[in-house]
Amino acid sequence: MAFKTLSLFLIFIFSFTHAQQVNRFIYELRYKDDSASALHKSERMCLDVDAQEYSFRSYDRFILDSLYHSDNTKAYEEVGNILYVFKRKPGKNSFAITEVQGAIRYTYDDPVILDWVITKEKKKDAQGNQLQKAEVSFRGRKWNAYFNPKIPISTGPYKFYGLPGLIVELYDDQNDYSFTLIGNHTIACEAINIPGSRYIDKDLKVSKTQFFQILAEYKKDPARDFKAGVYNGTIQLVDRDPNDIIRGIEEKAREDQKKYNNPIELVQ
Numbered sequence: 001m002a003f004k005t006l007s008l009f010l011i012f013i014f015s016f017t018h019a020q021q022v023n024r025f026i027y028e029l030r031y032k033d034d035s036a037s038a039l040h041k042s043e044r045m046c047l048d049v050d051a052q053e054y055s056f057r058s059y060d061r062f063i064l065d066s067l068y069h070s071d072n073t074k075a076y077e078e079v080g081n082i083l084y085v086f087k088r089k090p091g092k093n094s095f096a097i098t099e100v101q102g103a104i105r106y107t108y109d110d111p112v113i114l115d116w117v118i119t120k121e122k123k124k125d126a127q128g129n130q131l132q133k134a135e136v137s138f139r140g141r142k143w144n145a146y147f148n149p150k151i152p153i154s155t156g157p158y159k160f161y162g163l164p165g166l167i168v169e170l171y172d173d174q175n176d177y178s179f180t181l182i183g184n185h186t187i188a189c190e191a192i193n194i195p196g197s198r199y200i201d202k203d204l205k206v207s208k209t210q211f212f213q214i215l216a217e218y219k220k221d222p223a224r225d226f227k228a229g230v231y232n233g234t235i236q237l238v239d240r241d242p243n244d245i246i247r248g249i250e251e252k253a254r255e256d257q258k259k260y261n262n263p264i265e266l267v268q
Contacts, residue, residue, distance in 0.1 A: 021050075021186045021187070021188065022048050022049065022050045022186065022187050022188070023048070023049040023050070023153075023184065023186055024046050024047070024048050024049075024184060024185055024186065024187050025046065025047040025048075025049070025166070025181060025183075025184045026044055026045070026046050026059055026181070026182050026183040026184060027044070027045045027046070027047065027157045027179045027180060027181055027182065028042060028043075028044060028045075028179070028180045028182050029042065029043050029044070029045050029082075029157070029177070029178070029179055030042045030177070030178045030180075031043075031176065031177045031178075031264070032176045032177070032262060033259070033260045033261075033262050033263070034259045034260065034261060034262060035176075035261055035262040036261075037259075041081070043058055043059075043060055043081060043082055044058070044059040044060050044182075045057065045058055045059055045082070045157060045179070046058075046059035046062060047155065047156065047157060048187075049153055049155065051090070052089070052090075053087055053088070053089055053090075054087065054088045054089075054090070054155045054161075055085060055086065055087045055088075056085070056086040056087075056157060056158060057082075057084070057085040057086070058081075058082040058083070058084075061082065061083065083099065083100040084097065084098060084099045084100075085097075085098040086098075086158070086159060088155070088161065093111055093112055093113055094109050094110065094111045094112070095109070095110045095111075095112060095159055096108075096109060097109070097110045097208075097211075099211070100200065101211075101214060101215065101218060102218065102224075102225045103200060103201040103202075103225060104200070104201060104202055104203070104204055105200045105202070105203045105204070106203075106204050106205075106206050106211050106214070107203065107204070107205050107206070108205070108206050108207055108208045108210070108211045109207075109208065110159070110208055112138075112159045112161075114136050114138060114160065114161065114162050115136060115137075116134045116135070116136045116145075116162055116163060117134060117135045117136065118132065118133075118134045118163070118164075119132075119133045119134065119135060121133040123146065125146075125148075125168060129148050129150070129168075130148070130149075130150075131146040131147060131148055131168055131169070132146065132147060132149060132165070133145070133146055134146075134147060134163055136160075138159075138160070138265075139265040139266060139267050139268065140265065140266025140267040141172040141173070141174070141176075141177075141264070141265075141266060142172060142173040143160070143170060143171070143172050143173075144169075144170070144171055144172075144173065145160065145163065145167050145169065145170045146167070146168050146169040146170075147163045147164070147165040147166060147167045147168060148165045148166050148168050149164055149165035150165065151165050151166040152164075152165065153165070153166040155167070156170060156179070157170055157179035158170075158179065158264070166181075167179075167181075168180075168181045169181070176262055176264075177264050212268070219253075219257065222249055222250055222252075222253035223245075223246045223249040223250055223253075226242075226245060226246060226249060227242075227246065230242050
């Protein structure tokens with residue numbers, strides 16, 4: 001998709017005069033989830049802004065889900081590794097977090113308070129817009145942000161909000177994670193309500209503490225869903241030993257835990 005040139009302020013004013021329009025800002029996320037590797041992965045993310053709600057998710061995954069729900073008879077290439085969705089109401093400091101674990105989509109509330117320090121440092125982006133720098137510490141990382149004070153949107157990528165302007169660039173001081181605004185357009189409100197991952201059996205609302213307990217349980221027993229499926233008969237095997245499959249699941253989980261050792265939030 002070709003993105004429009006970032007004449008952001010005019011687009012913002014125009015779209016908010018149309019109640020059925022949502023501002024969609026596309027960010028490139030570059031991240032290093034293995035601290036021992038020099039390799040950065042990348043994924044496009046989108047921040048949807050309207051008068052009622054802000055939401056942040058994988059844009060690549062959103063496109064895939066949109067294609068699937070428009071025609072589920074076709075096979076589509078899997079893209080997008082990030083399955084979470086963050087939502088926040090204007091004026092609120094709590095996010096509704098949706099994450100997928102196994103075949104269950106969990107939702108929990110996550111209060112976020114950010115103590116920004118706005119510096120005197122300024123620079124211009126590629127379009128000549130004046131940006132101002134701000135700094136904040138958040139859950140184990142020190143972050144630097146450049147925001148555009150002429151775009152009156154007090155939010156940005158991931159869980160970052162509260163600056164007097166849209167966040168255009170954001171990166172941590174180790175350069176493990178960065179978000180860069182690369183485009184924007186407007187869409188109809190109903191266009192954002194695409195169901196998430198199609199591999200979901202059910203949705204559960206839990207507390208944040210309960211969700212991290214569930215993650216810990218999966219880390220201890222990554223084959224728990226498969227074992228339960230074999231036990232209750234929803235998974236039936238022909239000429240295969242379930243113990244071999246369990247060992248394979250556990251081995252892959254151990255390898256993943258070694259590789260994915262550098263989360264964006266180092267502490268909770």
